[in-house]
Amino acid sequence: MGDLFSNLGLGFGVVFNLVPWTPAFLGGASIPIPVNILLCLIGALVGTLVGVLPGIGTIATVAMLLPITFGLPPVGALIMLAGIYYGAQYGGSTTSILVNIPGEAGSVVTALDGFQMAKQGRAGPALAIAAIGSFFAGCVATVLIAVLGAPLTKLALAFGPAEYFSLMVLGLIFAVVLAKGSVLKAIAMIVLGLLLSMVGSDIETGASRMAFNIPELADGLGFATVAMGLFGFAEIIRNLDVGGESDRELVQQKVTGLMPTKKDMIDSTPAILRGTVLGSILGILPGGGAVIASFAAYTLEKKISKTPQVFGRGAIQGVAAPESANNAAAQTSFIPLLTLGIPPNAVMALMVGAMTIHGIVPGPQVMQKQPDLVWGMIASMWVGNLMLLVINLPLVGIWVRLLRVPYRLMFPSIVIFCAIGIYSVNNAPVDVILAGAFGLVGYWLVKHDFEPAPLLLGMVLGPLMEENLRRALLISRGDWSVFLTRPLSAVLMAIAAALLVLAVLPTLRKKRDEVFVESEN
């Protein structure tokens, strides 16, 4: 317990760290500036700003804004990225509620009741409840991370290559089970991602693999490049198909009366509590926890509600529960990343990319060698949530105005912004062309009902999986049964196998599809 407080203390110490600023015009006097808080604030604001743009989900937002953190010191950069992440998430819920265009899968369910509330002129309370629920969930999840972080790190040290490999298999299977649509196609996307991650130099022998003597491919396909192509450019192209303006029905009423009534609060409190618990648990599981958390929370609320018929017609619980669950899961998904070094979803994979750029390899070692970084980031999560609550609610009016910007002006701006962003990662024009190519690939994937998110996850886990597979087999002298004879690894593999079987079983599959279909209608 003492550990917990000293760790959190360290974290908040890092976040509230004051840096003296001595501008020339003050003649030597210095002003203390809370740099990290400011970075978190800017991150949350910019994240919301981009996340609010319709059709730009969390992944695209984080990928797009990645370059703006390059010039910062590692701790500041990660704190800012965490801020961007929460901002993007919150922006996604704002578009769901106001325009009925969820930026990402996680806020699809929020749109169900949120948009109905907005139509009834209750957009203010809906947004407020979303923010309050998210904030509460954020508080709980922050404590949970602090509590679970240290013991899980110890567990991670007991992990050998075989266990790591099995854990990643489990994570990928989770991603498959939780993905929408065909299981077979989701697995195919993961394997395609694994295959793409093989491009570049082999870690052990240094041999160039599938790079065709193109110097820019020698280091492999850049993760940010692929993410920006698949989620940024592809999304733009797809939206152009639809014909930007036609399907956007913006709530035209003025957003008035931000504060929820007393009845709203009483109605939504239990929903927020249940959503938080559900989200925290599901978020720790690798493989897209945030999405399934919001679906599960919504379904649960509807199941246990005394008046299930009001769901879909503007029930405030239908906003409170998924938003809390979404945020709790988004936050607890940092746990596998920080303790095991395994990104559980595509956004976390981008975080790994950012960390690598700053020379940090996430995993149990970071927790011990750079505690200020880990705990600083954990503390900044809480601060980030607070920022969203106090800043974004008053700014709702600005976000609404931003939503009125016509798509014909917005999409060229996004294209340029993405292009500059990708170029600035390596100062390489080839990266921009590659991202464009992946944009077309992403467009094609969407047209054929393949999901790009598992591909991205596979691409990030590819090198890690290969390395651990190689090591495990080298240690076992080529004996493949090592994954089943080591107890921890065997348990993980068994869970993975059971999940896969469950996902393919017709009854469960029907249920799973029902949840998704319900969310679409």
Next chain:
Amino acid sequence: MNDTPGHAPVKSIMPKWVRGPQDFVGGIALMAIALFALWASSDLQGMRGFSFGAGTAPRMFATLLLALGAGVTVVGVLTEGAHLSKYHWRGPLFVSLSILSFALTIRPMGMIFAAMTSFVIAACGTPETRWVETLIVGACLTAFCALLFPYALGLPLQLLPTFMIR
């Protein structure tokens, strides 16, 4: 690898025994990618005793993808599925052109020129574009980026064409 199915509706040339053309074409494309990867990694070293060579993992994943692609194709033949969705040419074409133009001009011409040109090309991607408005917004955005990236964020971006700097 994205061009294989073509941008024209392929529905008409699909044989009758294909019940789910979307999966059928998707699976075939995956198999093509897998075969291409197998060929591309064929020159890499395989297993040496217990240890993986450089080519082991790529070939393993490619083989797996080949099998999965075949699976998706078979599903496309056997089960009733979605038709190929319609491809539009205008959006993809102009967005790609815009990205390409940015990549080619950023080095020799600098960011201001590259951003402005790409903005205008991208704007051609929709028939809704109004030109005066587009030019004004494009100019504002270019100015904003010219201030944001090199100055506010300290990224080493060259703003002006190379010949003007010399």
